[in-house]
Amino acid sequence: MKFNPLKNYMKKNNQITIISLVVAIIVLGGAVAFSKSQKTDSSDGNADKIKAVVYKSPTCGCCVQYVAYLKKQGFEVETVSTDDMASIKDQHGIKGNMESCHTTIIGDYFIEGHIPMEAVSKLLTEKPEIDGIALPEMPAGSPGMPGIKAGAFEIYGIKGGESSDFMSL
Structure with missing residues (x-):
């Protein structure tokens, strides 16, 4: 069996890319959920008005x-x-x-x-x-x-x- 450095490099890059995407999705989803929890009524723009x-x-x-x-x-x-x-x-x-x-x-x-x-x-x-x-x-x-x-x-x-x-x- 031959060692192929290019194949090994591509495999590591794909793993890093997949992990980065998963982390980005989790962070983005958390940010969206937090943003929605901070608004009480975004339908008319009066959320912060007394x-x-x-x-x-x-x-x-x-x-x-x-x-x-x-x-x-x-x-x-x-x-x-x-x-x-x-x-x-x-x-x-x-x-x-x-x-x-x-x-x-x-x-x-x-x-x-x-x-x-x-x-x-x-x-x-x-x-x-x-x-x-x-x-x-x-x-x-x-x-x-x-x-x-x-x-x-x-x-x-x-x-x-x-x-x-x-x-x-």
Whole structure:
């Protein structure tokens, strides 16, 4: 029997090629499986978006502007028009002196009024033990409101219907 170095070389190369292909398939399959496990909903591109539900009066135009502001900030927004905003505010313990024109629900919190993103981010990041935050009335220059900001936005934290200072912007 003759020793054929070319045949021996080809046999080793085929084994290496086959092993490399098997390893590549395993790695690729693992990467695809990992990628799919990281996505909760890839069908509409909203996998990483936080959902916000905005309750507003059907006739309120500034609320529409606040919805656009939230969308621009990356939220997935559902808008609910209702003629009974009082019951929404009562349900969340928002008293008259803390009211604005719309109420937004994000997770377990309410966001009352035209609150800037800095306050919303603080709320969602720090997760304080409150029911929500409020910027009473409809101050000029706040997100969704026309005009020039005249002074600091005083934002209140609300728990059980009682308010306290949350932040000033």
